Amino acid sequence: MWAICNPKADGDLKPCAALGRTLSRLSQPTILTILAASDEPLHGYVIVQRAAASPMFGGTKPDATGVYRTLKQMEENGLVTSQWETPRAGPAKRAFSLTTEGRDTLRRWIDSLACYAATIGELREEAAQALGIETPEVPVCGG
Amino acid sequence: MWAICNPKADGDLKPCAALGRTLSRLSQPTILTILAASDEPLHGYVIVQRAAASPMFGGTKPDATGVYRTLKQMEENGLVTSQWETPRAGPAKRAFSLTTEGRDTLRRWIDSLACYAATIGELREEAAQALGIETPEVPVCGG
């Protein structure tokens, strides 16, 4: 999914964590977006599955542990609330939904994301300039 | 510099590390770019100063320790080489310069950065759509 920056340039394209493999820091806005797009509370598991379809993860399921952790932290920050469901059949599970504050945060995230993208674009320009090449076309990114 | 996404929305805009305060993972392409743009080897100290001027850090000097650590790691990966200088006057210092492999890596980074920016843009679109608002103008990002 992510273009992998492999210093070795050999065939072994193992992703290099140090290079920002997943931009995992952005899992928060991804989760906020998923919750905002849903008209009903979602379970952690469902969020993991939908996250896989998000541009941020591009088909690869994110680590579930990380998602639960982020959800927990978001709940502590008042961005989401959860409710335990104990259905007659099946294990107890938690359903998460967005709070008003979470919605506001997502609104602010939209600006932040624009800044991130702009900054990355600037760095890209500088890199191309430093190499003395023209800024190439945007490659195919999806995978 | 970075637009800060502060869940609390009160006046206290302390940066929230979990939200990707600095995208510090991108310090590597930043350093590569600085070295590529220079026609002579640079000292770590100079790199720190130039990094502060880079879009990625927007005026704030990055942690010097982190830069030295990244340089060390990059040297182990063959992206840069260093030479100790022991001038008659002044302390011993190390001068870093890019290897061919480092240059190649930066070239690949250019594509990766484009993908990052594109993905973040997509997420932004989705977030706006989930909130039922139109994608707002890109705000002023520099700081």
Added chain:
DNA sequence: CTTGGGATTACAGATAGCCCACATGGTGTC
């Protein structure tokens, strides 16, 4: 009663950032 998948958490290794130590020289100041 064992397999299997959903759902969650505990734990430990990897990372990143801050404070500070070491080394050297210039400048201010009492």
Added chain:
DNA sequence: GACACCATGTGGGCTATCTGTAATCCCAAG
């Protein structure tokens, strides 16, 4: 002249944070 203080330059070490592996718990199906 002695001392403080700042700037260049490079790093060690501590701590907080982050992240992935593994384990746990629960229940249904076979």
